[in-house]
Amino acid sequence: MSDLPATSKQLTSNITSAGKLELTLAEVPVPDLGPGDVLVRVEATPINPSDLGLLLGPADLTTLSSDGTTVTADIPEKLMRMVQARIDQALPVGNEGGGVVIAAGDSPEAQALMGKVVGAVGGAMYSEYRVLPAQMCLVMNEGATSEDAASCFVNPLTALGMVETMRLEGHTALLHTAAASNLGQMLVKICLADGIDLVNVVRKQEQVDLLKSLGAKYVLNSSDPNFMNDLTDALAETKATIAFDATGGGTLGSQVLSCMEAAAQRNMGAYSRYGSDTFKQLYIYGGLDTTPTTLTRNFGFSWSIGGWLLTPFMQKVGGEVMNRLRQRVADEIKTTFASAYSDRVSLEGALDIEAIRTYNAKATGQKTLICPHH
Amino acid sequence: MSDLPATSKQLTSNITSAGKLELTLAEVPVPDLGPGDVLVRVEATPINPSDLGLLLGPADLTTLSSDGTTVTADIPEKLMRMVQARIDQALPVGNEGGGVVIAAGDSPEAQALMGKVVGAVGGAMYSEYRVLPAQMCLVMNEGATSEDAASCFVNPLTALGMVETMRLEGHTALLHTAAASNLGQMLVKICLADGIDLVNVVRKQEQVDLLKSLGAKYVLNSSDPNFMNDLTDALAETKATIAFDATGGGTLGSQVLSCMEAAAQRNMGAYSRYGSDTFKQLYIYGGLDTTPTTLTRNFGFSWSIGGWLLTPFMQKVGGEVMNRLRQRVADEIKTTFASAYSDRVSLEGALDIEAIRTYNAKATGQKTLICPHH
Numbered sequence: 001m002s003d004l005p006a007t008s009k010q011l012t013s014n015i016t017s018a019g020k021l022e023l024t025l026a027e028v029p030v031p032d033l034g035p036g037d038v039l040v041r042v043e044a045t046p047i048n049p050s051d052l053g054l055l056l057g058p059a060d061l062t063t064l065s066s067d068g069t070t071v072t073a074d075i076p077e078k079l080m081r082m083v084q085a086r087i088d089q090a091l092p093v094g095n096e097g098g099g100v101v102i103a104a105g106d107s108p109e110a111q112a113l114m115g116k117v118v119g120a121v122g123g124a125m126y127s128e129y130r131v132l133p134a135q136m137c138l139v140m141n142e143g144a145t146s147e148d149a150a151s152c153f154v155n156p157l158t159a160l161g162m163v164e165t166m167r168l169e170g171h172t173a174l175l176h177t178a179a180a181s182n183l184g185q186m187l188v189k190i191c192l193a194d195g196i197d198l199v200n201v202v203r204k205q206e207q208v209d210l211l212k213s214l215g216a217k218y219v220l221n222s223s224d225p226n227f228m229n230d231l232t233d234a235l236a237e238t239k240a241t242i243a244f245d246a247t248g249g250g251t252l253g254s255q256v257l258s259c260m261e262a263a264a265q266r267n268m269g270a271y272s273r274y275g276s277d278t279f280k281q282l283y284i285y286g287g288l289d290t291t292p293t294t295l296t297r298n299f300g301f302s303w304s305i306g307g308w309l310l311t312p313f314m315q316k317v318g319g320e321v322m323n324r325l326r327q328r329v330a331d332e333i334k335t336t337f338a339s340a341y342s343d344r345v346s347l348e349g350a351l352d353i354e355a356i357r358t359y360n361a362k363a364t365g366q367k368t369l370i371c372p373h374h
Numbered sequence: 375m376s377d378l379p380a381t382s383k384q385l386t387s388n389i390t391s392a393g394k395l396e397l398t399l400a401e402v403p404v405p406d407l408g409p410g411d412v413l414v415r416v417e418a419t420p421i422n423p424s425d426l427g428l429l430l431g432p433a434d435l436t437t438l439s440s441d442g443t444t445v446t447a448d449i450p451e452k453l454m455r456m457v458q459a460r461i462d463q464a465l466p467v468g469n470e471g472g473g474v475v476i477a478a479g480d481s482p483e484a485q486a487l488m489g490k491v492v493g494a495v496g497g498a499m500y501s502e503y504r505v506l507p508a509q510m511c512l513v514m515n516e517g518a519t520s521e522d523a524a525s526c527f528v529n530p531l532t533a534l535g536m537v538e539t540m541r542l543e544g545h546t547a548l549l550h551t552a553a554a555s556n557l558g559q560m561l562v563k564i565c566l567a568d569g570i571d572l573v574n575v576v577r578k579q580e581q582v583d584l585l586k587s588l589g590a591k592y593v594l595n596s597s598d599p600n601f602m603n604d605l606t607d608a609l610a611e612t613k614a615t616i617a618f619d620a621t622g623g624g625t626l627g628s629q630v631l632s633c634m635e636a637a638a639q640r641n642m643g644a645y646s647r648y649g650s651d652t653f654k655q656l657y658i659y660g661g662l663d664t665t666p667t668t669l670t671r672n673f674g675f676s677w678s679i680g681g682w683l684l685t686p687f688m689q690k691v692g693g694e695v696m697n698r699l700r701q702r703v704a705d706e707i708k709t710t711f712a713s714a715y716s717d718r719v720s721l722e723g724a725l726d727i728e729a730i731r732t733y734n735a736k737a738t739g740q741k742t743l744i745c746p747h748h
Contacts, residue, residue, distance in 0.1 A: 307675030
């Protein structure tokens with residue numbers, strides 16, 4: 001393995017005890033391969049909303065500056081308590097990415113990946129090279145590129161995980177907010193293919209049009225004056241009793257539960273001042289709205305709100321289910337799970353101050369791709 | 375059974391489509407006994423906070439008036455939509471009560487209750503007589519009175535149900551808000567007896583003193599300036615990760631989850647911007663604070679908030695568990711599960727306008743008892 005790289009550039013983020021964000025490209029040694037490991041040449045790795053939290057923390061981006069190798073910005077003092085646990089650690093960034101396996105350990109599982117295009121979710125993917133256990137890689141089918149593979153984990157498996165959670169918890173239809181996102185579009189396609197009723201909630205007419213063009217049947221615009229009535233109609237028709245909310249803050253989650261309860265009460269017989277016995281589940285999986293969540297609690301006592309994240313879901317359902325979901329992602333990577341990117345940068349380019357401001361402010365569904373070898 | 379009453383006075387509550395609350399004493403026939411039924415002469419039945427919702431609805435009590443047989447009050451027009459499902463129905467009131475079995479059906483289970491003092495949760499307990507299935511009655515031990523039995527269901531089984539839920543869901547210590555209530559005092563005694571760490575949250579110094587006098591170890595006053603720090607200390611020490619919140623509204627539930635997360639993070643190794651993986655459960659079982667619930671979501675993604683009610687809990691755990699809990703209530707009805715009453719009224723007295731205003735405004739832990747035969 002003498003031609004293999006000894007070191008790799010790796011993008012790291014540090015928040016210092018002095019209250020500074022520091023981003024830099026570290027030169028780190030490429031570790032030796034264990035029998036089950038593979039060495040991936042990372043060729044494409046997206047900047048997801050879920051990466052920005054780790055990359056930029058609560059930094060004030062108006063204070064960004066660069067000395068050519070290190071980018072710095074101030075962390076507002078009152079926000080430092082949010083990041084206590086990561087102080088003075090240069091943390092590598094990048095949840096997922098796609099690339100080519102250029103070396104493999106001795107085990108058959110690792111050897112089988114030699115030369116293949118893979119997607120991987122391993123953290124530290126904003127690197128030139130990554131050593132990973134073979135089972136963390138998703139092998140693409142013939143004809144797929146590293147760019148196809150770049151976003152094959154987080155959004156595809158989150159969308160599939162939502163549908164799986166719906167089934168596991170005994171619901172038969174679901175609701176999704178911020179539904180015009182890249183993830184939301186995947187969910188529309190999955191539900192159409194699987195014959196599942198999906199109630200999409202968006203905020204703008206052009207998002208309604210986009211999802212309708214994909215074939216979505218139920219698309220509600222929360223800016224419409226009749227939103228609550230129309231949503232109740234859609235929930236009564238679909239009997240959706242589980243919702244995945246990307247916004248987190250504000251009143252939307254509470255409105256969804258209220259409309260689910262109103263839909264359930266339409267079918268109720270006797271009065272109960274405790275509300276219907278229809279169980280309503282709201283999962284918050286993102287925080288696009290950072291204001292507090294406000295619940296009016298006019299939806300009885302048969303409800304639950306919880307956090308939902310991909311990693312605990314994967315641990316809960318186990319290997320067999322995950323293999324089935326991963327295989328579906330590989331088989332449909334150019335259709336259901338295709339991602340589009342609005343622009344591409346190198347690792348160095350990802351540390352350009354204007355680039356940082358641009359990708360941090362991207363609209364829903366717009367993503368920047370880092371290509372470490374360009 | 376010729377000496378048995380043919381009719382029974384029964385307190386009913388009706389909200390009319392014209393927007394009026396109407397309370398009256400109906401004279402209803404006492405139904406024939408089935409083989410498994412018993413006839414209970416109701417001697418003591420409490421006015422619980424959970425009864426007031428059905429009894430008074432959202433009526434404006436400043437408009438109360440009486441013609442000697444019917445009490446009326448106005449329902450504010452904008453609140454009528456809250457009570458759509460109960461319009462123009464004279465609903466009987468009274469969740470639970472105590473009395474004596476004066477007749478029984480032919481089955482051995484029913485016959486076994488003849489002459490016994492029982493507690494019962496059957497609804498419509500604000501009546502002189504109630505026919506109930508024998509299995510809905512909890513037989514008191516020798517020496518217990520109808521007044522002892524009056525509150526033997528809702529608060530005792532709710533308190534025991536909380537401890538049982540804690541165990542079933544894998545937690546080892548719990549937190550309770552509004553902890554100086556009648557229910558809260560029972561919970562203190564249960565946890566002391568069972569060796570379970572209980573974190574009590576109250577709002578006033580005299581409530582701290584009351585619970586300390588019962589032997590409670592952890593009592594936090596949410597009005598104290600150091601409340602959040604002290605609560606985090608108590609949660610770190612007890613590892614309580616499940617909370618039962620009677621207030622519902624405001625920020626208290628969110629504060630509890632935040633402090634649980636802070637306690638969990640004290641023991642964490644590596645940083646995760648998704649927070650700790652310690653699962654935190656908040657159950658809302660009451661609505662003392664009717665304002666919206668406000669969640670700041672600074673407690674990671676491993677949490678759940680839900681409604682908790684006694685009836686679904688009982689259905690979930692099934693007969694064997696419930697028999698065990700009921701037997702404990704009977705055995706400890708004069709100690710752990712003793713209730714005190716601040717005043718007593720007759721059925722007619724419960725319809726006195728001043729009495730209504732008084733029992734509706736009762737402080738936490740103060741209860742009125744209706745004695746239908748006095």
